[in-house]
Amino acid sequence: MLNRLPFIIVLAVIVLFLGFSSIFVVNEREQAIVLRFGEIVKVEREPGLYFKLPFAFAGADNVQIIEDRVLRFDLDDIRVQVSGGKFYEVDAFVAYSIEDPQRFRQAVSGNLTQAEQRLRTRLDAALRRVYGLRGFEAALSEERGSMMREVAEGLRPAAASLGLQIEDVRIRRTDLTAEVSQQTYDRMKAERLAEAERLRARGREAAARIRARADREVVEILAAAQRESEILRGEGEAERNAIFADAFQRDEEFFDFYRSMAAYRQALDPSGTTMLLSPNTEFFRFFGNAQGLGGDQAPRDEDAGPLTGAVETPASEGPRREAAQ
Secondary structure (H helix, E strand, O other): OOOOHHHHHHHHHHHHHHHHHOEEEEOOOEEEEEEEOOEEEEEEOOOEEEEOOOOHHHOOEEEEEEEOOOEEEEEEEEEEEOOOOOEEEEEEEEEEEEOOHHHHHHHHOOOHHHHHHHHHHHHHHHHHHHHHOOOHHHHHOOHHHHHHHHHHHHHHHHHHHOOEEEEEEEEEEEEEOHHHHHHHHHHHHHHHHHHHHHHHHHHHHHHHHHHHHHHHHHHHHHHHHHHHHHHHHHHHHHHHHHHHHHHHHHOHHHHHHHHHHHHHHHHOOOOOOOOOOOOOOHHHHHHHOOOOOOHHHOOEOOOOOEOOOOOOOOHHHHHHHHHHO
């Protein structure tokens, strides 16, 4: 029994090795290609435990694991030319999955790097074609979605030849190049300056119309006010003259006295004017007495002589008082 123990151990090791080499596991994110002497014998796409022939090192069944999830690669800073002749920088990415593992193995030996390199070339060409048919504004408008779908449709035949399926194509960024950006900025600045000048011109025109209308209204208002004032002044003058005429008709002596007092008030106002007049002039006839009688006709008081033409005036009226005396 002891002599058989090493043999049993060796046999167990061989059985374990053969069993381990005959199974493989595929999880939910993978799919497997079984190769026998370099030829594809089967493809396992469902997750689970599978069997194969052992001795993969001797050319028997070999398993290549292929991704079974959505993959992505980016294409950065592509310089494209639009229909207007200007150049722009575009960033895009492609989401894809391995739809046909067998064709994927036959086309690029199951190498993702080679597959992405081929797709990158086709994506670059598709983006240049789509942008070349449109202007820059299209990538910033509602047409952006149709542009991405067109790029995806142009990329699907090439992807299918590699056993791939295009899930989505997205344009992440569309920017102006440095020289185009400066040209666009200068153009936008010129447009805004022109628009500002148009607005200023419209404002000046509106201001001139408003100012002219206001000036016309001022002239009309002043003319109406002047006409009204002249009418009122004329009516006042007429009423005053009527009052004066009535007063003159009622008492001619009082009217003369009142007019003389008004003349004294106007002539002797404190303006500093000097007048040289004779005290016997008709202008001062009411200075001697209230009746306007001068000389021997002036009434006399019992204890005083005849009234003279002296009157009490303010200090500022001294020159007039001296002249009157």
